[in-house]
Amino acid sequence: MLRIPYQELFDNLLRVLLKLGFEPERARRCAQLFAETTRDGVYSHGLNRFPRFVSQVQSGIINIDAQPELVAASGALERWDGRLGPGPLNAYQSMERAMGLSREHGMGCVALANTTHWMRGGSYGWQAAEAGFIAICWTDTMPNLPPWGASDSRIGNNPLVIAVPRSYRMRGEPLPVDGGFNREGLLTRDPAAIEASNRPLPIGYWKGSGLALMLDMIATLLSGGRATYQIPPDPERESHLSQVFIALDSSSLASADQVAEQIITHFQTSQRSPEQVRYPGQQVLRIRSENLAKGIPVEPSIWNKVKAI
Amino acid sequence: MLRIPYQELFDNLLRVLLKLGFEPERARRCAQLFAETTRDGVYSHGLNRFPRFVSQVQSGIINIDAQPELVAASGALERWDGRLGPGPLNAYQSMERAMGLSREHGMGCVALANTTHWMRGGSYGWQAAEAGFIAICWTDTMPNLPPWGASDSRIGNNPLVIAVPRSYRMRGEPLPVDGGFNREGLLTRDPAAIEASNRPLPIGYWKGSGLALMLDMIATLLSGGRATYQIPPDPERESHLSQVFIALDSSSLASADQVAEQIITHFQTSQRSPEQVRYPGQQVLRIRSENLAKGIPVEPSIWNKVKAI
Numbered sequence: 279m280l281r282i283p284y285q286e287l288f289d290n291l292l293r294v295l296l297k298l299g300f301e302p303e304r305a306r307r308c309a310q311l312f313a314e315t316t317r318d319g320v321y322s323h324g325l326n327r328f329p330r331f332v333s334q335v336q337s338g339i340i341n342i343d344a345q346p347e348l349v350a351a352s353g354a355l356e357r358w359d360g361r362l363g364p365g366p367l368n369a370y371q372s373m374e375r376a377m378g379l380s381r382e383h384g385m386g387c388v389a390l391a392n393t394t395h396w397m398r399g400g401s402y403g404w405q406a407a408e409a410g411f412i413a414i415c416w417t418d419t420m421p422n423l424p425p426w427g428a429s430d431s432r433i434g435n436n437p438l439v440i441a442v443p444r445s446y447r448m449r450g451e452p453l454p455v456d457g458g459f460n461r462e463g464l465l466t467r468d469p470a471a472i473e474a475s476n477r478p479l480p481i482g483y484w485k486g487s488g489l490a491l492m493l494d495m496i497a498t499l500l501s502g503g504r505a506t507y508q509i510p511p512d513p514e515r516e517s518h519l520s521q522v523f524i525a526l527d528s529s530s531l532a533s534a535d536q537v538a539e540q541i542i543t544h545f546q547t548s549q550r551s552p553e554q555v556r557y558p559g560q561q562v563l564r565i566r567s568e569n570l571a572k573g574i575p576v577e578p579s580i581w582n583k584v585k586a587i
Numbered sequence: 588m589l590r591i592p593y594q595e596l597f598d599n600l601l602r603v604l605l606k607l608g609f610e611p612e613r614a615r616r617c618a619q620l621f622a623e624t625t626r627d628g629v630y631s632h633g634l635n636r637f638p639r640f641v642s643q644v645q646s647g648i649i650n651i652d653a654q655p656e657l658v659a660a661s662g663a664l665e666r667w668d669g670r671l672g673p674g675p676l677n678a679y680q681s682m683e684r685a686m687g688l689s690r691e692h693g694m695g696c697v698a699l700a701n702t703t704h705w706m707r708g709g710s711y712g713w714q715a716a717e718a719g720f721i722a723i724c725w726t727d728t729m730p731n732l733p734p735w736g737a738s739d740s741r742i743g744n745n746p747l748v749i750a751v752p753r754s755y756r757m758r759g760e761p762l763p764v765d766g767g768f769n770r771e772g773l774l775t776r777d778p779a780a781i782e783a784s785n786r787p788l789p790i791g792y793w794k795g796s797g798l799a800l801m802l803d804m805i806a807t808l809l810s811g812g813r814a815t816y817q818i819p820p821d822p823e824r825e826s827h828l829s830q831v832f833i834a835l836d837s838s839s840l841a842s843a844d845q846v847a848e849q850i851i852t853h854f855q856t857s858q859r860s861p862e863q864v865r866y867p868g869q870q871v872l873r874i875r876s877e878n879l880a881k882g883i884p885v886e887p888s889i890w891n892k893v894k895a896i
Contacts, residue, residue: 354663355693355835384664387694387835412805414723495847496721500835505846507853524833526664526696526809537814538804544816 280581281573288313291328294587298335300342304367311366315398317574319565323398326580330513331364331397332587339517340364340394346371349391349502354383357502360393362517369396369415369521370405376525377411390521391503393417400562402523412526417519418494418506496522589890590882597622600637603896607644609651613676620675624707626883628874632707635889639822640673640706641896648824649673649703655680658700658811663692666811669702671827678705678724678830679714685834686720699830700812702726709871711832721835726828727803727815805831 291312295305312331316324334340344363348356356379360368372388379386396402396417406413456465458472466472498505503520510516569575600621604614621640625633643649653672657665665688669677681697688695705711705726715722765774767781775781807814812829819825878884 352693352836353691382662383692384661385694385696412808491850495850496835498846498850499721505850505853507850526805527661537807541800541804541807541814541816544814 279575280578281569281575282581284313284317284570284574287316287325287574287576290584291325294328294332294584297587298332298342300364304342304364307370308364308366311370311397311401313574314404315401316576317566317569318398318400318562319569320398320400320562321575321577325574325576325584327397329580329583331395334394334517335364339515346390346393354379354385355387355500356389357500358388358390359503360390360519360521362392362394365394365396365519366401368393369402369417369523372521372523373402373405373413373415373525376413376415376523377406377409377527380411380525380527385524385526387500387525388523389500389502390523391501391518393519393521394517395519396521406525414524415522416493417521418498418504419509419516419519493522588884589887590878590884591890593622593626593879593883596625596634596883596885599893600634603637603641603893606896607641607651609673613651613673616679617673617675620679620706620710622883623713624710625885626875626878627707627709627871628878629707629709629871630884630886634883634885634893636706638889638892640704643703644673655699655702663688663694664696664809665698666809667697667699668812669699669828669830671701671703674703674705674828675710677702678711678726678832681830681832682711682714682722682724682834685722685724685832686715686718686836689720689834689836694833694835696809696834697832698809698811699832700810700827702828702830704825704828705830715834723833724831725802726830727807727813728818728825728828 288309291309292305295308296302300308312324312328314324316326318324331340335342339362341362342364344361346358346360346363346368349359350357356375358372358375368390372390376386376388379388399415399417402415403413452467453469456467457469458466459475459477460466460468460471461475494506498520500522501520504518505520509518597618600618601614604617605611609617621633621637623633625635627633640649644651648671650671651673653670655667655669655672655677658668659666665684667681667684677699681699685695685697688697708724708726711724712722762776762778765776766778767775768784768786769775769777769780770784772784803815807829809831810829813827814829818827
């Protein structure tokens with residue numbers, strides 16, 4: 279594993295995006311979203327995903343100049359068409375708009391149809407949180423999970439759930455708990471066996487299976503776009519996604535910081551089991567500062583591929 | 588197990604509520620919410636929970652005449668104080684208000700502080716769906732789950748998740764998957780061992796642990812009410828809850844029924860595993876019609892207790 283400075287990572291991604299023809303400001307935003315994702319330790323959806331993003335631009339799956347278009351508005355709720363523009367830029371703009379609606383109406387919701395993969399969903403949560411907003415957002419995906427009780431993929435995962443079994447497989451480590459079925463239909467912690475059977479488990483078994491279905495329905499109904507079952511089950515062609523961005527303006531709430539701080543303090547003083555008690559984002563903040571100090575870890579093979587573009 | 592007609596169940600609950608001093612219209616709504624919950628097969632939160640509700644009214648934990656009061660409004664987002672009124676009535680009224688806001692602003696959110704247990708969370712989802720609205724709602728609870736990695740209860744469960752391990756224990760059946768730890772700290776499917784250790788698992792392990800924390804934070808911040816850690820860990824005294832009701836007006840969306848129908852059709856034609864593939868609510872509809880036809884199943888001991896009030 280090689281470590282490189284954040285700026286070097288950003289500069290190379292920016293260079294490639296400009297070479298692909300991105301307008302400079304959009305290239306900078308897009309490079310930043312990819313670089314920050316790797317900086318924060320979500321390696322599967324940053325630099326490591328960038329070559330696929332580039333190939334989708336080159337094959338025309340992603341239209342680099344397309345910007346979301348307002349289709350319908352009903353007060354705090356708006357429907358936009360992503361026109362197959364770059365998923366991270368479409369999602370960033372949608373969250374900005376949801377925050378704008380929220381400033382005006384107390385809350386806001388942008389439902390976005392026909393977009394492409396947004397990479398790390400958490401990016402848009404950080405975007406909102408850093409601007410002082412509460413946010414809930416999700417995306418549908420191609421079918422990549424069997425519903426509870428089924429053996430073929432009919433539902434998508436969703437960003438309330440960020441699953442990274444591939445990183446475990448790359449490290450050759452077993453999962454900490456059963457993560458899916460093997461080809462024989464038995465539950466297993468072996469990521470390679472789960473990839474082979476194509477039967478990962480939904481979060482919480484039947485509960486996650488139902489949750490994924492409901493999120494898919496809401497995203498499809500609100501955006502007027504496509505449902506999971508209408509998206510080709512091929513990561514290279516995954517497109518026409520439907521997403522929902524809800525923002526709530528918490529700026530007027532007195533002592534919000536203090537309330538959150540107290541909840542976390544109580545959470546963290548739990549009696550410890552062998553594992554550590556962590557709040558969402560805690561690990562990200564630790565990895566972020568470590569990576570900024572020591573350099574961002576990159577896979578040499580992928581890094582060389584990007585530098586060669 | 589005894590079966591009684593729905594009307595007989597409703598009439599007895601109504602009689603008790605009137606005897607407790609409920610205003611007639613509120614008594615009817617409250618009796619209906621309890622009776623429908625049992626009718627739909629969520630036995631843990633209907634009639635079986637009614638004696639505790641009665642005792643909380645008698646002990647003054649629940650104030651039967653208190654109605655929610657508007658505390659702050661910002662367009663589509665409102666903050667209400669439940670003033671420790673009956674949880675089911677407070678929740679029903681909050682969802683009605685969220686739908687009203689949604690008619691006006693496209694979407695609406697009511698954050699409710701200082702309420703009491705709402706019984707079946709799904710009631711307010713059915714309420715919205717039957718009125719043609721998309722809804723997302725949740726409540727905080729007393730601390731009843733150890734966070735992932737901890738051994739003492741510091742987080743609450745939440746209604747995106749409706750867990751009914753008690754019903755399994757009453758039937759003496761093992762859980763279909765690991766549901767928590769035993770006293771030795773090992774994962775187990777034995778509901779009695781999990782009750783003894785007081786360490787049920789959050790949905791999806793660390794994912795659900797983080798999800799529960801985030802839902803608690805949003806409910807507390809928006810409502811200005813109490814967080815899980817501020818609620819006494821005693822089912823008899825569980826009160827001052829914070830809840831969120833979000834409604835989205837889907838009435839203007841063309842062909843919403845058709846879109847949902849197609850998603851469900853695709854979901855249900857999955858290749859079947861030994862278990863059946865069900866969508867959320869499907870089992871409820873089956874049980875509801877069976878119970879209406881054959882009579883509502885009641886525990887004789889609890890039924891006699893209610894009739895004797």
